Amino acid sequence: MINEASNSKLKEIVDALGKGQFGAVTAQPGVGKTAFLVQLAINVLLQGKKVLHVSIKDPVNKVHLWYREMFARRFPGEKRHEMGEDIINHRFIMAFKEQDFHQERLMDRLEELTVQGIFIPEILIIDGLNFAMIEREALLAIKGMAEKRELKTWFSVPLARGEAHFPHEDLFSLIFHLYPEGNRIPVTIAKGQHSFSPLYLDATTMVMEI
Numbered sequence: 001m002i003n004e005a006s007n008s009k010l011k012e013i014v015d016a017l018g019k020g021q022f023g024a025v026t027a028q029p030g031v032g033k034t035a036f037l038v039q040l041a042i043n044v045l046l047q048g049k050k051v052l053h054v055s056i057k058d059p060v061n062k063v064h065l066w067y068r069e070m071f072a073r074r075f076p077g078e079k080r081h082e083m084g085e086d087i088i089n090h091r092f093i094m095a096f097k098e099q100d101f102h103q104e105r106l107m108d109r110l111e112e113l114t115v116q117g118i119f120i121p122e123i124l125i126i127d128g129l130n131f132a133m134i135e136r137e138a139l140l141a142i143k144g145m146a147e148k149r150e151l152k153t154w155f156s157v158p159l160a161r162g163e164a165h166f167p168h169e170d171l172f173s174l175i176f177h178l179y180p181e182g183n184r185i186p187v188t189i190a191k192g193q194h195s196f197s198p199l200y201l202d203a204t205t206m207v208m209e210i
Contacts, residue, residue: 014123014152022143024157026166033158035070036156038053040125052110053091053093067084067087070207074207107142124146183202198210
């Protein structure tokens with residue numbers, strides 16, 4: 001159910017990834033990777049920490065809608081709008097078309113934000129990166145940036161049916177996998193030094209619960 005226990009589990013996942021490390025959520029397309037990442041981000045935002053969400057598949061307005069909808073589903077009630085407005089100030093969205101994305105462009109834009117004091121994130125989310133096409137050197141450059149800025153960095157990684165691994169996963173410290181089972185989607189750990197009690201996504205609402 002959705003309660004303080006499930007919120008605590010989300011925080012546990014966030015805290016399990018060290019500063020400068022890579023984390024990932026893997027699944028077949030449409031299973032819930034973005035919902036997983038957005039709920040992790042909301043948990044971080046509610047702690048007063050800042051999140052940079054980089055989308056390489058959806059425009060800014062669609063990403064914003066993801067946050068609005070997932071926040072409303074996790075925290076239904078009269079004050080949800082007020083709480084939603086409060087966390088927006090701690091979140092920054094960047095959107096790239098796949099053909100326009102390049103790690104140097106991302107790093108330059110982040111440099112502009114931080115040098116000018118506009119936005120200094122603690123968590124970086126990269127949703128929609130094509131791991132079948134990305135070169136290792138590009139990921140190493142992003143990892144170097146993450147380590148320098150002490151950014152916990154989360155990726156969504158699509159897997160084809162029957163796949164269990166993805167390119168460059170040795171660079172990742174923590175990997176979760178989503179696989180549908182009826183009306184729920186178990187969140188299982190595929191790589192990491194931590195153990196987590198059972199956690200699920202509701203297959204209809206995509207809300208995380210225990």
